Amino acid sequence: MSTGFDLLTHDQTLQKHWLKRFIAIVIDVFLIFVPVNIFMSVFGWTNDLLLFNLGGYISGFVWFIYSSILDYTANGTVGKLLMGLRVVSVRGRLEPHQSMMRNITKVFGLFLIIDFLVGMIVDTSDPRQKYTDRLAATSVISHREIPF
Structure with a gap:
C-alpha cells in the first residue's frame, strides 16, 4: 500500500498543490500572528513568558476562527484564495461544522x-487532504492556475 508521501515524491501536480497550501498558510499566519503580536506589544505583554505563551494560544484561536469563517463564507482564507485554492465539501455544500472541524488543529500549530x-x-484516496479534511468530508482544490 502506498502512502501520500509515496505519491508526493512522484506527482508534480500534487507537489505543486501542497506547495501552494504551504504558501497559503504562511500568508495566513502573517495576517493573524503579526497583528496579535503587535497588539500584545502595545499592551506590554511580550516580556512575560506566561503571557507570551498565552499569546500563542490566542493567535491560534484567532487563526481557527478566521479560517473557519472564511473557508465557510468564501471557500478559502486570503492565503488560499491568493494561491488559487478553494475549500469544498465532498458531499455537496460546505457546512459550518465541516469548516470548523477541518480547521480545529490550527489552534495549536503542532497539531496542524x-x-x-x-x-x-x-x-x-485523496492525497490533497489532511486527516481532518477526511473527517470533515472536505478537500482543498485548485480552482485557477497561478504562475510559478
Whole structure:
C-alpha cells in the first residue's frame, strides 16, 4: 500500500498543490500572528513568558476562527484564495461544522503538522487532504492556475 508521501515524491501536480497550501498558510499566519503580536506589544505583554505563551494560544484561536469563517463564507482564507485554492465539501455544500472541524488543529500549530502527517500516512484516496479534511468530508482544490 502506498502512502501520500509515496505519491508526493512522484506527482508534480500534487507537489505543486501542497506547495501552494504551504504558501497559503504562511500568508495566513502573517495576517493573524503579526497583528496579535503587535497588539500584545502595545499592551506590554511580550516580556512575560506566561503571557507570551498565552499569546500563542490566542493567535491560534484567532487563526481557527478566521479560517473557519472564511473557508465557510468564501471557500478559502486570503492565503488560499491568493494561491488559487478553494475549500469544498465532498458531499455537496460546505457546512459550518465541516469548516470548523477541518480547521480545529490550527489552534495549536503542532497539531496542524500532525494533521498533515497522519493524512499523508493513513488513507490516500485523496492525497490533497489532511486527516481532518477526511473527517470533515472536505478537500482543498485548485480552482485557477497561478504562475510559478
